[in-house]
Amino acid sequence: MTENSSSSLWDVGRSQDSFRSQRRASHDALLIPAAPEHLGHALLVRDLLQAVGEDIPLTLYVAQARRLDDDPHVQQVVVAPSTVRGLVDASAVISRWPHTLARPVLLVVRDAPLPPPPTVVRHTHALAERVEWTLEIPYLPGLRMVYEPAEALRGRGRNVARARRTLTRIRQILCTATYLAAHSPRPESVPSLVLDTPSSPLTSA
Numbered sequence: 001m002t003e004n005s006s007s008s009l010w011d012v013g014r015s016q017d018s019f020r021s022q023r024r025a026s027h028d029a030l031l032i033p034a035a036p037e038h039l040g041h042a043l044l045v046r047d048l049l050q051a052v053g054e055d056i057p058l059t060l061y062v063a064q065a066r067r068l069d070d071d072p073h074v075q076q077v078v079v080a081p082s083t084v085r086g087l088v089d090a091s092a093v094i095s096r097w098p099h100t101l102a103r104p105v106l107l108v109v110r111d112a113p114l115p116p117p118p119t120v121v122r123h124t125h126a127l128a129e130r131v132e133w134t135l136e137i138p139y140l141p142g143l144r145m146v147y148e149p150a151e152a153l154r155g156r157g158r159n160v161a162r163a164r165r166t167l168t169r170i171r172q173i174l175c176t177a178t179y180l181a182a183h184s185p186r187p188e189s190v191p192s193l194v195l196d197t198p199s200s201p202l203t204s205a
Contacts, residue, residue: 026178026179026182026183027057027058027059027175027178027179027182028058028059028060028061028074028075028178028182029058029059029060029061029074029075029076029077029105029174029177029178030061030062030063030069030074030075030076030077031045031046031060031061031062031063031076031077031079031107032063032068032076032077032078032079032093032104033062033063033079033080034078034079034080034086034089034090034092034093035080035085035086035089038079038080038081038086038089039062039064041079041080041081041086041109042062042063042079043062044109044137044143044149045060045077045079045107045109045137046060046062047148047149047150048137048140048149048150048153048167049167049170049171049174050150051149051150051153051167052153052164052167052168052171053167053168053171053172056168056171056172056175057175058171058174058175058178060174068097068098068101070098070100070101071101072100072101072102072181073102073181073182073183073184074101074102074181074182075102075105075132075174075177075178075180075181075182076101076102076104076105077104077105077106077107077174078090078093078094078104078105078106078107078131079107079109080106080107080108080109081108081109081110081111082108082109082110082111082112082116082120082136083111083117083120084117084119084120084123086108086109086111086120087108087119087120087123087124087127088123090106090108090123090127091123091126091127094106094127094130094131095130097130102132102180102181102184103130103131103132104130104131104132105131105132105133105134105135105173105174105177106124106127106131106133106134106135107135107136107137107170108120108124108134108135108136108137109136109137110136110137110138110139111139112139113139113141132177133173133177135170135173135174136166137166137167137170138162138163138166138167140152140153140159140160140163141159142155142160153167
C-alpha cells in the first residue's frame with residue numbers, strides 16, 4: 001500500500017518517531033533529498049513510483065530535511081537530479097554515511113532528454129561502491145504538461161511504456177532492498193544473488 005502526499009512527508013529531524021510509528025511492514029523506504037533544493041525531485045520520485053506496480057509492496061516517505069533516520073533497518077534512498085550540483089550534493093551525503101546504517105540507494109532523476117554530462121557519470125560511478133544500488137528515473141517530457149506526475153504515465157507512446165517498465169523495475173528493486181534492510185542483522189552484508197537485476201543506464205559502461 002502507498003501513502004498520500006500529506007501522510008508521507010516527514011521532517012526527519014523532528015519526526016523520526018512519527019515515521020517509525022507509520023511503518024506497517026518491511027517494505028518502507030525513506031527518500032532523502034541530497035540537498036534542500038532537491039526536495040521537489042524526491043516528491044516527484046515518490047509520485048511516479050506510486051503510479052506503477054501497485055501489486056509490488058512499497059511505501060515511500062519523503063524527508064523534508066537532509067537528516068538520516070538512525071534505525072539501521074530502514075532503507076534510505078538519496079535522491080538527486082542528474083546535474084553536477086546534484087551529484088556533488090549526493091556525494092556529500094553518501095561520503096558521511098554512518099556505517100551502522102543500511103547502505104543507501106542512490107536515485108538519480110534525469111533532468112533532460114540528453115545523456116548525463118561526463119562529470120555526472122564520473123561522480124555516479126565513483127559512488128557505486130558506497131551504495132547498494134544506483135538507479136535512474138527516466139526523463140519524461142510529459143511532466144511539463146500535467147499537474148499530477150502520474151498523468152504523464154497515462155499516454156500510449158513507446159516512451160511512456162518504456163518509462164512505466166523502468167519505474168516498475170525500480171519499484172521492485174526498492175521493494176527487495178527494503179525487505180533486506182529490515183531483516184538483515186548486519187546492514188553491511190547483503191547477498192549479491194538477491195540483487196541480480198539489470199543495471200541502470202548510469203551504471204552502464
